[in-house]
Amino acid sequence: MSHDLDLLFRPRSVAIIGASDKNPWTRIAARTLQDVGFAGPLHLVNRRGTPALGLETITSCAEAEGIDAAFIAVPAVALGDAIEDMAAAGVRYGAVVTSGFAETGGEGAAEQARLFDRARALGVTLLGPNSLGFTNFVDRVSVGAMPLKLPVLERPRVGLVSQSGATTVLIAQLAHQQNVALSHMVAMGNEAVIDLADVIRFLVEDEATKAIAVFAESIRRPDAFAAAARAAAEARKPIVMLKVGTGELTATVAQAHTGALVGDDKVFQAVCDAYNIVRVGSLEDLAITADMLAAIGPVDPARGFSLISISGGACEIVADRGEEVGIEFPPFGTETLAKLSGVIADFGAAHNPIDITGASMSRPAIYSGVMEAVGADPAIGLIGVIQEIPASEAAASPMSEAALSEVARGFGLAGVPGMVIQQVLKPITDHGRAVIARHGLPLVTGGMDHAVRAIGHLYQWSRRVAQTLPRPVPAALEVPPELVGEHATLAWLATRGVPVIPQKVARSRAEAVAAAAAIGGAVALKILSPDIQHKTEVGGVLLGLEGEAAVGDGFDRIIANVKRARSAAAIDGILVSPMRRAGTELIVGVARDEAWGLVLAVGLGGVLVELLQDTQLRVLPVSPAEARDMVGRLKGAKLLMGYRGAPAADLDRLAEAIAAIGEAALVLGDRLDALEINPLRVDGAEIEALDALLVWRHAG
Secondary structure, three states: OOOOOHHHHHOOOOOEOOOOOOOOOHHHHHHHHHHHOOOOOHHHHHOOOOOEEOOOOOOOHHOOOOEEEEEOOHHHHHHHHHHHHHHHHHEEEEEOHHHHOHHHHHHHHHHHHHHHHHHHHHOOEOOOOOEEEEEEOOOEEEEEEOOOOOOOOOOOOOOEEEEHHHHHHHHHHHHOOOOOOOEEEEEEEOOOOOOHHHHHHHHHHHHOOOOOEEOOOOOOHHHHHHHHHHHHHHHHEEEEEOOOOEEEOOOOOOOOOHHHHHHHHHHHHHHHHHHOOEEOOHHHHHHHHHHHHHHHHHOOOOEEEEEEEOOOHHHHHHHHHHHOOOOOOOOOOOOHHHHHHHOOOOEEOOOOEOOOOOOOOOHOOHHHHHHHHHHOOOOEEEEEEEEOOOOOOOOOOOOHHHHHHHHHHHHHHHHHOEEEEOOOOOOOOHHHHHHHHHHHHOEEEEEEHHHHHHHHHHHHHHHHHHOOOOOOOOOOOOOOOOOOOHHHHHHHHHHHOOOOOEEEEEHHHHHHHHHHHOOOOOOOEEEEEEOOOHHHHHHHHHEEEEEHHHHHHHHHHHHHHHHHOOOOOOOOOEEEOOOOOOOOOEEEEEEOOOOOEEEEEEEOOOOOOHHHOEEEEEEEOOOHHHHHHHHHOOOHHHHHHHHHHHHOOOHHHHHHHHHHHHHHHHHOHHEEEEEEEEEEEEEEEEEEOOOOOEOOOOOO
């Protein structure tokens, strides 16, 4: 269910329902409207008509005309009457701070459903309940009870949405402290009607919002969230998220190794990878990273980062931390070195990061000269300058003013985006903001640790901006009812473009010998039974058999092993296939997550994959480009790239095979629980699925 939320988040007139001198929520709501600079009509609604908050009140919304949105702060028992009053007066939107509903348990959840279903029926769309509401800093309006830090910051660009009201306030205060200008802040509450996905979609479409910061505890509507995330990716508007709460996947497929490779948080990370959502681990990183992405936007991922500092220690810290998060510090080219030698002479070291030493204190023009030279280097696409912003008049000096002036001039000459980085995380005061404005400085961020992580996220997000979004899900096909067991599964996968190993079914010793002779060389024998999924556990696999006697005896031995281990199992025969020895083994599996659908897992190690725990996950569908990215992110990816003289894998062909497996899983439709290729053998350009396991969902 989608909502047109413009009138909620951009109301021209506001009512506060339940206004009273004794009601702290309404007092904060009125004060917030004043602090944000709301210039429209405000109506205070009090059933008794008692004056409140120094103003006259009305007893019903019907006594005023043209109320766009209301903040509802009445006792739980009075909420139904408030909703009826809103509907009768034509007030279609509101935020409900009233608590005592779903957050209290079953009875509260039932009452919440009753009241908000009634609101829907009356055409009233509500945020909450148990919500502190929202503030819109762009249009200077608030329908909520979140106190503001003043002054309201200029150039709002980060939209904040949080599923915790108290955390919303804390993040907003932190953002103000770090000069991160919010466009909106929204506290979700219980999400009875409007949920996280709705608000993200509104912020995607909001022109002032350049990045969206999200604090999330749960995703109530995965499909709607995915649609909102796709819209953000298509708009090149970054979502930066701090998601709390991890756990194990409840829909694990016990029969498949793949089920052991995924958990709820790993699956959610796969969703984030699919839609280029940036995940962070702290409130500080949430605000700072969102602001950096909002201020700078995508950078050229082929061009690296350069840091300029008067402190060699700062250069080393940023270089060390930058390497950990994947930031590249390209060496300067010959022309750049020549330019730098004319600027810094024998001072400092002309390598990246660049230490311009304390010489810049007597010659501040070193800043702008170095920045101009570095910005012209074709290998550099982003510049950071370590420089402190004075917090007060007393902390300022002629030297710091001159340095900041040259830094600002340098950004103008560099021709590439950049930022000022303060070494430690400290507040930017009103005086500091005035200094930033006076010099026309771009983004100011810090401390170094947070800034470096944000820069790493900026590059990672920028690399993925250009990648193709997940393709539309292919339509499910009518699957033959006989598609059961390894042989039938591999044969069907071959029709879907998956390379598979040749196999012949032998139902007697003589047929096994004949099949092996037709294949030539050593062969592998495997039991074929719809009742046996892990063949090695019942002695159902023999490898490297060659010659009539070895193959015939092997056939007899497997039949005996299986009858002894699983006497009730149906035996359809034995699979005979050529023996493969060389190459690297991968597992490519698909498991169904009840929230997010089918999830593709790629890992190294075949049967050792659970031990190695080297896997990459994506929600389906995936393109060959995404599949190749998954392979490249594996810790053991070097094994596929000619490690110790082995032939390098044809990564393009491997990616096509992985994508084909994912698409095959999708076309099997809702009946599929798991599909696993284990192993997928890779030996140079030779790629083959050696074994396949298909698990159907149980009816009902």
